Amino acid sequence: LHSTHCMVSTQLKETEEQEPPGIEEEQGIPGPSLIKEEPEDLFVSQVEEQLELKQEVDTLMAIPAYEENDHSEADLNNQQCFNVTENQEEKVNKHEEPTSSTAGESDLQNPQRKKRDRSVDTTESDEIYFCKECDKGFSQRSYLTKHMRTHTREKPFSCKECEKSFSQSSYLKTHMRTHTGEKPFSCEECEKSFGQKSHLTLHMRIHTGEKPYSCKECERSFTNIAYLRSHMTTHSGEKPFSCKECERSFSNVAYLKVHMRTHTGERPFSCQECDSSFSHKGSLIIHMRTHTGEKPFSCKECDARFGQMSNLKTHMKTHTQEKPFSCKECDASFGHTSSLKTHMRTHTGEKPFTCKECEKSFNQQSGLKSHMITHKGEKPFFCTECETSFRRVSNLKSHMRIHTGEKPFSCTECDRSFRHVSSLNVHMRDHTGEKPFPCEKCDASFSQACNLKKHMRSHTEKMHFSF
Template sequence: MSIHTEETQLKMHERIHTEEKPYKCSHCDKRFSRTRSLKLHMRTHTEKKIHSGEKLHTCDQCGKTFLWASSLKSHLKVHSKEKPHSCSLCGRSFSELHNLKAHQKIHTGVREYMCFECEKTFMTATHLKRHQRIHTGEKPYKCSDCNKRFSLSESLKSHERIHTGEKPYTCEQCGNSFRQKAQLKVHMSIHNGEKPYTCDQCGKSFAQSSKLKTHMNIHTGEKRHECDQCGKTFLWTSCLKSHLKTHSKEKPHSCSVCGKSFSHLQNLKIHQKIHTGVREYMCFECEKTFITSTELKQHQRIHTGEKPYMCDQCGKRFRHKDQLMVHMSVHSGEKAYHCVACRKSFTRLTSLHKHTKSIHSK
């Protein structure tokens, strides 16, 4: 290799870090770091492809068409399952050489692409470009149904399933389907009981890392978001936003069957199952069915014996949060439920109902 060639390659590589893009498209002003990239881009502006939408290369197995022969050649490997490029370290195979090269960086630990905003490093230029959208706020992918925009193409694809109702990920054990692969993975923990995320302070385990993160706030006691109307504090802004609807009495989501209104869409969806009779969550211990996964989870504690809610004054444990709250009145002496007829007070709502029925309904 000549010195001139080496200098040229070095200069081209340095543009990754400097982000210099000296080659500009005369049609749309998009810029590129290499002449080859510009030439490839220019093809998108040819009359044949931009106006007629002609795609010359057709897959004879599934009928899918492509603009370039190279794209068709790459696609055909999907049908043949051909993966000629193998990693010498772990044996994993890939259909494309560039995918193998990207994979090998996992073993070498090389992360040559750095974000100049936060100095985070990445293995590929593609990963860096995706990350940079956090800083730029760029959201190039738009939903054609509701115009909501996304920074990642896969986020758009997942979102579009809300409109189409598509749920491609199905649980083989119970048949429940999900829009996202991650949702299926979380759901599977119901069947296998796997809880890989453990709190290092109390030993409680969780199926999801997000649940562990939420739980950790119990130990720190941190509540940053305060309601300016009643002073109640919350761990998350979303919880505060939800709480504020109790003051405004806002209930924008109405049931088309009975007219009952709800402040949250998910509550309306749960309510609608009362009309449809759908009880899709089943306990595999006793085959009892439930409308929501939350109800199933609470029920399963009968079989597992789990009592996650503990009284910090006497150590007594409970299966449900509301049971703990009722119990706490034993220590505080608080009687929060008042009879409107005689002003007698009770620690439990059930006791108030029983009193009203036996004394005032006669």
């Protein structure tokens, strides 16, 4: 077939050029949302872990603005074109009518072709326009014109607000919503709205629980085919997107884009309540919870609630007693890697947090914050039962047990219980026989520092009477 199109019939004139039917393409991987501003390794691992979580799709995983891609063009071709073999094209040109037996055999052998032939032959007056570069045929010349841009890479429709350009005016219209903020597609289950119908379709799967895309390697399933593709790289180990500034590589271009902000310093997501800004939308969403007080992650074992999933996971280790991070210098173990890092400073002597008012330094930021109150003289934490005030909220909590009578720290050796963990630690020495406070003047040792101080008076009194 040498011509760009073949005539099925000449009874109808060429239809006027119009926009193709609505195109809802599979979007690229949505841009990740970090649980919080942390090093890049932790960020990427958190994003990959959360891709399949339906409750986080519309919050920590922000769907990107519409961009033209191969999927959109593929969908255009599926809706507007017919893949026609050489034999089928000859039949269309020659108006050959197959015998009933031949047609039946052909239909049984290729039911998909039967469906296409039915769509082509339903109206004998239609025209089919074929592409010279490939075998695709189109019902209108305008569709062929738009299809040809996939070969020529022509993008005649440009955005006046930014430098992006598109091959179809419908793509430009959708893109303009990123500038105008228009979100015409609303969810009937909640108050969220979207700029594209495909984004609404993806969002609805949160409510329905639908995960139509399953991994053949494992049992995981996903709401979006893009999430499945990203997940498959965990099996293949493929990381085709490399950073030109460093040696890092990533399984998805979205991760690379976010990583590049560590080099450029770009923080495009700003808080409207304060001056904070963030490199990815997920961090902004989590930050906003400090203003709203929202704590969507609750513990099933107790009443504790958290603003971040990572904090809930850390908290859960208090129930499971899991402490997978061990110190190489001593026998201490911890439930979280950050706790181990802080502990290691007791061995190295590192004190990175320094007071600007004096020369004191601390191995934890919390220690510096508590110290700063001594300069201000503030006691911002007040007891609601009496007039006592405290510099630290932890001291207030301990004080409140005097009013409530709560003694949450129990001895495993006997029936005694205590208001403070320090009191329990001192009591345990009665069972273990430990006496960590020795006297420098004699061989006596004591389980408590206060008892050592009392003992030291006996030495000072003897010295006084000797004179």
